[in-house]
Amino acid sequence: MFDWENIRYFLAIARIGTLSGAARSLKVDHATVSRRLSALESEIKTRLIERQPRTCRLTPIGQRVFELAQEMEEGAYAVERLLDASRSPLSGKVTLSAPPVLVANFLVKHLADFRRANPGVQLSVSCEARQVSLSRREADVVLRLTRPEELTSVARKLGRVSFGLYASKDYPHLHDPSAWEFIAYDAGFVGVPQQKWLTSVAGKRPIACEISDINGHLVAARAGAGVAGLPDFLADTDAKLQRLTYGGEAFSRDIWMAVHRDLRRSPQIRAVMDFLVKIVAENPALADHRP
Known part of the structure; x- marks a missing residue:
């Protein structure tokens, strides 16, 4: 099973389109974002992102993974919201x-x-x-x-x-x-x-x-x-x-x-x-x- 944290970094890159923009969004450095993306691609043995000089493009399989990962993310946040709503007053x-x-x-x-x-x-x-x-x-x-x-x-x-x-x-x-x-x-x-x-x-x-x-x-x-x-x-x-x-x-x-x-x-x-x-x-x- 792959690391959910790596998926989270992948989602930021896919949404923003650059490693530097994803780093700013996640409040980490550029190297951390690059390392997380490489770790995810290594785990699943598939290239998800084409790294270009000024932007990042999703590969065809990367686009499909992005769509599924967004559903996973929404499910995770739904669990979090449910727990928050049930906590003590x-x-x-x-x-x-x-x-x-x-x-x-x-x-x-x-x-x-x-x-x-x-x-x-x-x-x-x-x-x-x-x-x-x-x-x-x-x-x-x-x-x-x-x-x-x-x-x-x-x-x-x-x-x-x-x-x-x-x-x-x-x-x-x-x-x-x-x-x-x-x-x-x-x-x-x-x-x-x-x-x-x-x-x-x-x-x-x-x-x-x-x-x-x-x-x-x-x-x-x-x-x-x-x-x-x-x-x-x-x-x-x-x-x-x-x-x-x-x-x-x-x-x-x-x-x-x-x-x-x-x-x-x-x-x-x-x-x-x-x-x-x-x-x-x-x-x-x-x-x-x-x-």
Whole structure:
């Protein structure tokens, strides 16, 4: 029988397409990934991956093994979810994945309250903008600004993040919209809703700088680098920033929570979900009051 750990490494390579990308995903070095793949191929005496200079391609038998291995993985995670759901109430570790802007500027402020209410639950919070898989246990609960579409998940809308234009009160063009220069995201965010909104508002006016992180936008705006599109809950209370009036439509993004359907009744998962519902509902800037 082959080593399941080797299969796990093979799955990462097959999904990502490079050894280096798989290494980053698994948080190991490149050599470990290469060694695990070689060990698997040696065990089954079959070449699964064609290693090319910049990518890895599945062989025909590798593609079939990949399909079967995904079914094995789902079965293993199903057993894990079953065991987690049956454990004693309010104990264990729960992994929560959420966008960096919600983690750094909202969630961390409430972690002490959660711990006091649920001392047996260890909450592990991961800052991630990417979509993670609940089926593969990349997280137990997710918060996202788009509705999660994984078929095995159960999703609920909690609230919304409204956005506005902000600049430093010392910004030299504060009262001259024709001279505004904008702080945008870099090319990796093409197609992201807030980037599309900001560039539509900017129109033909120049982009002063590109920053990949929303907290960087906040710091740059405070320093007078230009006009930024920022979440209202983050910027409205900042004494150094001025909210600007513009002619475009209002922009907001919904906050969605999702959990794997097998875990939604697990006591520790339920505690985290109830906690998220509560803190969003109690924050006037995030609670959704639209009809």
